Amino acid sequence: MKEKIEESIGKIRPFLQRDGGNIEFIDYVDGVVKVKLQGACGSCPMSMMTLKMGVERQLKQDIPEIKEVVAV
Numbered sequence: 001m002k003e004k005i006e007e008s009i010g011k012i013r014p015f016l017q018r019d020g021g022n023i024e025f026i027d028y029v030d031g032v033v034k035v036k037l038q039g040a041c042g043s044c045p046m047s048m049m050t051l052k053m054g055v056e057r058q059l060k061q062d063i064p065e066i067k068e069v070v071a072v
Contacts, residue, residue, distance in 0.1 A: 001028055001065070008062040009035070012055055016041050023055065031067035033059060047071070 002025070009025055016023055021041025026034040035055065037047050044050070048071075056069035 001063075004063050005033055005059065005066075008059050009055070011062075012058050015054070016050070026072055031065060033066055033069045034072045035069060037071055 005025055005028055009023055013023060016037075016039075019040055021037060021039040021044070023041065024036040024038060026036055028034070035051070036042075037044075037051065041047055041050060051069060051071055056066075059066050059069055
């Protein structure tokens with residue numbers, strides 16, 4: 001599962017890096033993916049929208065078992 005998550009995050013990472021940010025996969029437990037937004041994404045007021053509308057949507061599309069993505 002962790003490989004699938006890393007692969008899916010790899011699709012999103014270039015977009016975040018282009019804006020000065022990044023994302024790190026932390027853990028996966030019971031359908032919940034934990035990630036850490038870094039750089040510009042860590043302090044951006046729009047980071048929750050990025051997390052839910054970008055990261056979570058992509059991960060759920062690629063991996064239906066995922067229920068939620070949360071920032072830690």
